[in-house]
Amino acid sequence: MASSPKLNAKIPEGTIENKWTKYRSTVHLVNPSNKRSLEVIVVGSGLAGASAAASLAEMGYKVKVLYFQDSPRRAHSIAAQGGVNAAKNYQNDGDSVYRLFYDTIKGGDYRAREANVHRLAEVSGAIIDQCVAQGVPFAREYGGTLSNRSFGGTQVQRTFYAAGQTGQQLLLGAYSALQRQVGMGAVQLLARHEMMDVVNIDGKCRGIIARDLVTGKLERHFGHAVLLCTGGYGNVFYLSTNAMGSNVTAIWKAHKKGAFFGNPCYTQIHPTCIPVSGDHQSKLTLMSESLRNDGRIWVPKKQNDTRKGTDIPEEERDYYLERRYPAFGNLVPRDVASRAAKERCDAGYGVGSSKMAVFLDFAANTERYGKIEASKQNIHNPSKEQIIKLGKDVIKEKYGNLFDMYKQITGEDPYEVPMRIYPAVHYTMGGLWVDYNLMTTIPGLYALGEANFSDHGANRLGASALMQGLADGYFVIPYTIGDYLAEEIRTKSIPTDNDAFAKAEAEVQDRITKLMGIRGTKSVDHFHKRLGKIMWDKCGMGRNKEGLTSAISEIQKIREEFWKDVRVPGDANEFNPELEKAHRVADFIELGELMCKDALHRDESCGGHFRDEYQTLEGEAMRDDENFAYVAAWEFKGEGNFELHKEELKYENIKIAARSYK
Amino acid sequence: MSHGNMNLTLKVWKQKNKNEKGRFETYMAKGISPDMSFLEMFDVVNEQLINEGKEPIAFDHDCREGICGMCSMYINGRPHGPKEGITTCQLHMRSFKDGDTIVVEPWRSAAFPVIKDLAVDRSSFDRIMASGGFVSVNTGNAKDANNILIPKDDADDAFNAAACIGCGACVAACKNSSAMLFVSAKVSQLALLPQGKIEAKARVLNMVKQMDEEGFGNCTNTGACEAECPKGISLENIARMNREYLSASLT
Ligand SMILES: Cc1cc2nc3c(=O)[nH]c(=O)nc-3n(C[C@H](O)[C@H](O)[C@H](O)COP(=O)(O)OP(=O)(O)OC[C@H]3O[C@@H](n4cnc5c(N)ncnc54)[C@H](O)[C@@H]3O)c2cc1C
Numbered sequence: 001m002a003s004s005p006k007l008n009a010k011i012p013e014g015t016i017e018n019k020w021t022k023y024r025s026t027v028h029l030v031n032p033s034n035k036r037s038l039e040v041i042v043v044g045s046g047l048a049g050a051s052a053a054a055s056l057a058e059m060g061y062k063v064k065v066l067y068f069q070d071s072p073r074r075a076h077s078i079a080a081q082g083g084v085n086a087a088k089n090y091q092n093d094g095d096s097v098y099r100l101f102y103d104t105i106k107g108g109d110y111r112a113r114e115a116n117v118h119r120l121a122e123v124s125g126a127i128i129d130q131c132v133a134q135g136v137p138f139a140r141e142y143g144g145t146l147s148n149r150s151f152g153g154t155q156v157q158r159t160f161y162a163a164g165q166t167g168q169q170l171l172l173g174a175y176s177a178l179q180r181q182v183g184m185g186a187v188q189l190l191a192r193h194e195m196m197d198v199v200n201i202d203g204k205c206r207g208i209i210a211r212d213l214v215t216g217k218l219e220r221h222f223g224h225a226v227l228l229c230t231g232g233y234g235n236v237f238y239l240s241t242n243a244m245g246s247n248v249t250a251i252w253k254a255h256k257k258g259a260f261f262g263n264p265c266y267t268q269i270h271p272t273c274i275p276v277s278g279d280h281q282s283k284l285t286l287m288s289e290s291l292r293n294d295g296r297i298w299v300p301k302k303q304n305d306t307r308k309g310t311d312i313p314e315e316e317r318d319y320y321l322e323r324r325y326p327a328f329g330n331l332v333p334r335d336v337a338s339r340a341a342k343e344r345c346d347a348g349y350g351v352g353s354s355k356m357a358v359f360l361d362f363a364a365n366t367e368r369y370g371k372i373e374a375s376k377q378n379i380h381n382p383s384k385e386q387i388i389k390l391g392k393d394v395i396k397e398k399y400g401n402l403f404d405m406y407k408q409i410t411g412e413d414p415y416e417v418p419m420r421i422y423p424a425v426h427y428t429m430g431g432l433w434v435d436y437n438l439m440t441t442i443p444g445l446y447a448l449g450e451a452n453f454s455d456h457g458a459n460r461l462g463a464s465a466l467m468q469g470l471a472d473g474y475f476v477i478p479y480t481i482g483d484y485l486a487e488e489i490r491t492k493s494i495p496t497d498n499d500a501f502a503k504a505e506a507e508v509q510d511r512i513t514k515l516m517g518i519r520g521t522k523s524v525d526h527f528h529k530r531l532g533k534i535m536w537d538k539c540g541m542g543r544n545k546e547g548l549t550s551a552i553s554e555i556q557k558i559r560e561e562f563w564k565d566v567r568v569p570g571d572a573n574e575f576n577p578e579l580e581k582a583h584r585v586a587d588f589i590e591l592g593e594l595m596c597k598d599a600l601h602r603d604e605s606c607g608g609h610f611r612d613e614y615q616t617l618e619g620e621a622m623r624d625d626e627n628f629a630y631v632a633a634w635e636f637k638g639e640g641n642f643e644l645h646k647e648e649l650k651y652e653n654i655k656i657a658a659r660s661y662k
Numbered sequence: 663m664s665h666g667n668m669n670l671t672l673k674v675w676k677q678k679n680k681n682e683k684g685r686f687e688t689y690m691a692k693g694i695s696p697d698m699s700f701l702e703m704f705d706v707v708n709e710q711l712i713n714e715g716k717e718p719i720a721f722d723h724d725c726r727e728g729i730c731g732m733c734s735m736y737i738n739g740r741p742h743g744p745k746e747g748i749t750t751c752q753l754h755m756r757s758f759k760d761g762d763t764i765v766v767e768p769w770r771s772a773a774f775p776v777i778k779d780l781a782v783d784r785s786s787f788d789r790i791m792a793s794g795g796f797v798s799v800n801t802g803n804a805k806d807a808n809n810i811l812i813p814k815d816d817a818d819d820a821f822n823a824a825a826c827i828g829c830g831a832c833v834a835a836c837k838n839s840s841a842m843l844f845v846s847a848k849v850s851q852l853a854l855l856p857q858g859k860i861e862a863k864a865r866v867l868n869m870v871k872q873m874d875e876e877g878f879g880n881c882t883n884t885g886a887c888e889a890e891c892p893k894g895i896s897l898e899n900i901a902r903m904n905r906e907y908l909s910a911s912l913t
């Protein structure tokens with residue numbers, strides 16, 4: 001298999017169960033007095049960034065954290081709803097480290113690296129312990145123990161949650177740990193700062209160029225190591241469930257400076273989101289997967305049925321997930337659920353005014369809960385109304401904030417009528433290629449959380465992103481960074497008047513001058529929307545050779561036009577949100593082209609990557625393990641020019657098999 | 663591009679930076695659909711301003727689903743606008759009528775200087791958190807999570823207090839610019855949990871001290887904060903914090 005010497009995954013020797021333990025007890029250590037003179041830059045304050053920064057500062061490193069929002073607490077992780085997985089087996093339902101490992105590899109359609117995923121499963125339990133110790137108010141049972149629920153692609157209950165605000169509570173926990181270090185002077189915060197480029201000196205990453213978004217000033221920051229914890233790039237599609245500011249800029253700049261990009265085309269389209277309501281739409285809102293614990297998905301059996309959901313009798317409903325996948329039913333993984341919804345809508349069974357939606361219905365479980373509650377409360381022969389009322393209270397306690405959100409956006413009350421939902425772009429499994437240490441192909445430059453490509457293969461299971469972000473930050477990087485920094489104790493802080501810093505800053509300045517100077521006729525959003533539409537139509541839920549080929553040339557045209565005709569108003573030396581967007585969209589355009597190239601080269605269907613040409617007669621994804629059981633790691637070779645390298649994936653502990661949820 | 667048929671007049675605060683004086687400017691928002699969010703309406707206005715070669719209105723936002731706490735507009739004299747229990751980004755244009763005039767200002771408080779137009783600097787909240795809004799536990803110190811049993815009611819109360827999104831609407835709503843609701847929410851969350859009890863005294867003293875140093879005003883129990891809080895953070899938290907503070911100052 002063609003590869004690059006740079007693609008050394010550095011997987012430790014030993015059996016899968018012992019690799020991490022052995023690694024931890026043999027990895028190089030940095031003594032406390034040396035840590036004080038080692039500086040680490042953390043870009044991003046989400047779960048990955050905040051947990052890494054807090055933990056490294058606790059260990060004694062000098063840490064700087066930057067982020068584009070006004071407070072670390074506002075990183076996009078705050079919006080995660082449903083929960084976080086951990087193999088605690090608190091429910092005594094047969095969960096174990098191995099089972100979480102297995103579910104994640106299978107869920108990822110056998111495209112993730114075994115050793116990383118096993119480590120993730122091993123540290124998952126400690127994450128919950130750590131969060132509880134910080135005061136994260138997870139949901140609890142009456143006995144005072146922690147409560148769990150199920151997520152897709154699993155048959156155990158291993159998801160810990162805090163109503164529909166799990167990401168918020170976990171991030172506030174990590175944020176408070178971070179603020180504690182800020183108070184102790186161990187961490188310096190740089191709010192409203194955007195990373196514009198990485199600075200490499202003699203083949204190692206030594207710092208970054210950042211822009212102060214309030215004054216517009218460019219700054220140089222030295223670090224012995226730089227951690228990119230900058231989240232996912234789903235906004236390349238314009239409409240996604242990501243926050244408006246989520247972007248690819250940091251990792252894209254790193255890619256252009258030598259970091260390989262892993263599996264850029266692996267995108268997760270989440271099955272349950274509020275459908276698009278018009279062309280004014282700026283973002284899409286997720287309805288958490290946890291709702292599939294109690295909501296049943298269906299469409300009418302008749303095409304173009306215009307009746308209201310509540311008017312369609314039971315026997316005229318097609319619960320298509322329960323029908324097609326009886327073993328997992330409504331809890332099939334996201335990629336499977338999304339494609340099934342698209343299939344029904346494309347075939348003319350969609351509901352709502354756009355016909356691009358399916359029902360997510362809570363009526364049956366409201367009634368079931370109502371009956372349980374009635375008997376708990378010793379109400380004999382309860383009336384139907386009583387039952388429904390009691391049931392609604394249970395549903396409210398579990399998902400209240402999500403139901404409120406739905407009502408606020410659509411104007412419909414989901415306690416009374418079924419929700420209308422449709423798939424939307426949600427998460428990117430692709431990201432910077434990293435080795436077992438989470439280091440990119442640039443020594444000293446790391447990628448954590450959604451920004452890296454590891455762990456989730458071609459499809460991520462629900463509640464596993466929060467787990468991965470926190471695993472990377474709390475429990476992996478504090479060990480693996482030592483392996484590199486132990487060799488750096490003699491490196492003095494490099495003064496930022498060094499040529500490499502000056503050159504990198506000049507390049508950034510040139511680009512700003514160029515963007516401001518175009519004074520064209522179209523807004524940044526105009527280009528972003530056009531890019532998004534191409535990506536959604538041709539590199540979204542269904543992809544094919546013809547579409548991808550034309551997408552690539554259309555995107556190249558957009559890039560040309562952008563650099564000739566974009567209009568960035570205002571001044572570069574002030575708070576200028578349009579200029580921020582312009583930088584990000586310019587990078588999205590370049591990334592879009594690489595995503596299409598990656599999708600085009602992968603002549604198989606796996607996980608979130610579904611090529612129309614490669615499917616079974618029943619419409620299931622057809623993987624090609626013989627030819628594609630590898631990570632595609634792309635090297636930047638000049639504008640629009642990317643070279644493919646392959647990291648072969650070996651399965652020694654799990655038998656690679658067709659992925660079935662039937 | 664037309665999206666709907668509502669036409670509105672906006673009177674928006676424009677201010678170049680924290681040093682310069684601001685003023686109201688009038689804009690027309692045309693072709694607005696009732697299904698748009700308030701911020702999407704601003705997107706439409708900004709797109710039009712850009713197309714006309716004018717400078718768009720700067721405002722803060724990110725998640726656009728009511729959880730990050732970034733959006734912060736003072737709309738017709740109320741933080742986050744006329745509806746209760748939601749943030750600016752969750753406000754929809756169906757809450758307004760064709761022909762309405764809408765006045766939009768930034769949060770106003772000495773502790774929240776204006777950065778530009780409608781965007782303000784709320785880093786004072788971060789500094790209050792850094793003074794004590796945490797449990798002192800290093801990574802790796804924790805014991806098994808189910809070794810700490812917490813009565814469900816306490817856990818629920820702690821969760822309700824922890825739901826604060828740090829938006830600052832409470833400060834903007836208060837005639838004294840008091841930050842008591844925000845601070846008390848964090849103090850309460852941690853005081854309600856066994857993990858947080860150990861440092862409860864130092865925490866409340868330090869956080870209140872920092873709050874005072876940041877220039878937030880005193881609380882005179884008008885309750886405006888609770889009424890405008892998008893997350894329903896209750897005044898009970900302020901009462902609890904006062905008790906905590908009193909008992910901490912006495913010992
Ligand atoms: C609506 C929604 C719900 C979700 N629900 C769940 C769930 O229930 N369970 C689950 O496991 N996962 C969930 N996810 C996925 C999960 O939330 C994310 O994958 C995860 O939080 C990402 O964390 P992160 O730390 O990698 O990045 P983020 O939290 O996205 O943080 C990125 C950080 O990087 C900074 N940054 C970015 N670019 C730059 C730059 N150029 N310069 C400076 N700073 C920069 C930002 O300021 C921010 O601080 C959900 C995602 C969405 C969108």
Ligand code: SF4
Nearest residue numbers: 826827829830832891
């Ligand atoms: S208490 Fe309410 S209004 Fe104040 S910051 Fe928190 S969420 Fe916002």
Ligand code: FES
Nearest residue numbers: 724726731733751
């Ligand atoms: S934009 Fe996040 S709360 Fe409004």
